[in-house]
Amino acid sequence: MLFKKTIFPHLVCIVLSALLVYLLGYPLRVDRILLTYFSLIFFAHFTPGKFIFGFLFILAAIYFPTSYYYGSPNVAVISALLETNLDESSEYFSQLPPLLLVAPIFLILVFIFTFTKLQFPKINNKYFILFALAVCLYKPVKILCKSNANLPPTFVIDNFKYPFFEFFTDLYTSIKIYTTEKQEQLEQIKYANTIPINSVSPKHKTYVIMIGESVRKDYMSAYGFKYDNTPFANHNASLIWDGLIAPAPNTQSSIPHFISQSVFIDDKKVTTQINNNIISIANAAGFETYWLSNQGRLGKMEITVPRIAAYSKHSFYTKKGEYNGKNSRGKHDTLLLPELDTILSTEQTRPRLIVMHLIGSHPHFCKRLEFDVQFNLNNKNISCYVSSIxxxxxxxxxxxxxxxxHHEDYALVYFSDHGLAHTDNYQDLRHNASYQNSYQVPLIFFDSNRTQQQRINRTISGFQFVYLLSHWLGIELDVKHDYMQNELMDISEQNDIKIKDWQSNELYQFDNLKKDPNPY
Structure with a gap:
């Protein structure tokens, strides 16, 4: 009887507390669990408290599929929510393992039963209350005692590790960052390129920049992968570069830094000057510019990449008003080829820059395939991924x-926006900012004047890559940078490379990330 009336309710509260922290995507820490436990035993025995906590736990259950892959609320999650339509949502849920679809429903039923049937304990002991307050203040006081610096006004709030409080605070902060950055980007796009151009002397008539999607280099035979999934590049590339590090682990964060000027703040943060992008630079240099995309355009909720694409004089999207939902099924990257052929059929006296933005190997991999799976790795997802490459x-x-x-004198460069990392015991690949392989991407050049293939094994950063692309186009910018002042073969190894994750503009050491070896 004692166990049922006294001990059991406390055990349930502790289990609920740990489960809540996990569902919301936060690391399991003692202070988070204890603070949740204290709030339950102090307030959940009141009827209003039961109702409020029941609602909040149901909210956590609904958020769980997102937290499982992307963690607690952050800018990437907010941008995905605000820039996603019903078709994309449908595809997102279709990618989830069946267990992640069933789990929220099961948890909601469990929470409804718990908060309607469980008799939560009631605590009146003043010493226990003082202990609870001590746990609440322990972390802020500890850091305060160790710090000699002036702390911000939000110091206590930032170190108050109560999951519900953290969740809504992170939600608010992420929305604020997202809306601020979006407004800044909308202001930037009003302006053209501001980088002075010293000279323009293109070596070719037509340049093609092909931006791949979600390809990590160690899954390409051009970089040693044992399955021959890049036979054309293996034998026809003029230059295969091994060592390019993407700026970020997702499309929205990485591509703007790849093809726009990056602005560094005290070597700790980085932003993009999107008006100084490869399209606006080519426009200023007298090129005819084109943007061909199989990634889609989101209309009123355009993300950064379509805003950059808007600088092109001509654009073509296979998907209008949406990105990657069910209405886009069957729209493969090959749909860009007829438009390319139309462009090449048109006489043009000026040099041309054509950017082709692919859907490539974006998860869900099997839905990217236009043809049958070409490789069998005893794993459906990975087999589709290798085949998509x-x-x-x-x-x-x-x-x-x-x-x-069309008898074009051409140069083409292919690189991927970011890589992926393994998940589900190597059964799948997903976006993950914690691993080096999410940033290690291919960089392959093709040239109509190719004589003998060259290979370079040097680590270089994707930040300021726009300078390398400008130099490749024959455009000399008035900037001091290794990418601008040296030919490709003369660019030296770069050390101390930094990257950014998808949650902020803060920079991190690439070498400090974990490694995710390819087991196949």
Whole structure:
């Protein structure tokens, strides 16, 4: 009887507290669990408290599929929520393992039963209350005692590790950061390129920048992968560069830094000057510019990449008003080829820059395939991933064949926006900012004047990559940078490379990240 009336309710509260921290995507820490436990035993025995906590726990259950993959609320989660339509939501849920779809429903039922049937304990002991307050203040006081610096006014709030409080605070902060950055980007796009151009002397008539999606280099045979999924690049590339580090682990954060000027703040933070992008630079240099995309355009809720694409004189999207939902099924990267052929069929006296933005190997991999799976790795997801890379290699081949058909003097560069990391015991690949492989991407050049293939094994950063691309186009910018002042073969190894994650503009040491070896 004592166990049922006294001990059992406390055990349930402790289990609920630990479960809540996990569901909301926060690391399991003693202070978080204890603070949740104290709030339950102090307030959940009141009827209003039961109702409020029941609602909040149900909210945590609904958020769980998102936290499982992307953690607690952050800018990436907010941008995905605000920039996603019903079709994308449908595809997102279709990617989730069945257990993650069932778990929230099961948890909601458990929480409803618990908060309606459980008799929560009532605590009146003043010493216990003082102990609870001590746990609440322990972390802030500890840091305060160790710090000699002037602390911000929000110091206590930032170190108050109560999961519900953290969740809504992070939600508010992320929304504020998102809306502020979006407004700044909308202001930036009003302006053209501001980087002075010293000279323009392109070596080719047509330049193609092909931006791949979610390809980590160690899954390409061009970089030693044992399955031959890049046969065209293996034998026809003029230069295969091993060592490019993407600026960030997701599309929205990485591509703007790849193709726009990066602005560093005290070597601790980085932002993008999106008006100084490769399209606006090419426009100022007298190029005819084109943007061909199979990633989609989101209309009123455009993300950064479409804003950069808006600088092009001509644009083509296979998907109008949406990104990647069910209405886009069957719209593969090969749909860009007819538009490319139309462009090449048109006489143009000026040099051309054509950017092709692929859906490539974006999860869910099997839905990216236009043709049958070409490799069997005894794992459906990974087999589809390797096959999707083969289809991108085939697309590069078809693109170059189209250039050759029109007797174009061309240069083409292919790189991926970011990589992925393994999940579910190596059964799948997902976005993950914690691993080096999420940043290690291919960089492959093709050239109509190619004589002998060259390979370079040097680590270089994707930040200020726009300078390298400008130099490749034959555009000399008035900037001092290794990418601008040296030919490709003369660019030296870069040390102390930094990256940013998808949650903030803060910079982190690439070498400090964990490694995620390819087991296949």
């Amino acid at each position: 083969k289809e991108t290699d085939d697309l590069i081949k078809a693109t170059i064949e189209s250039l050759q058909k």
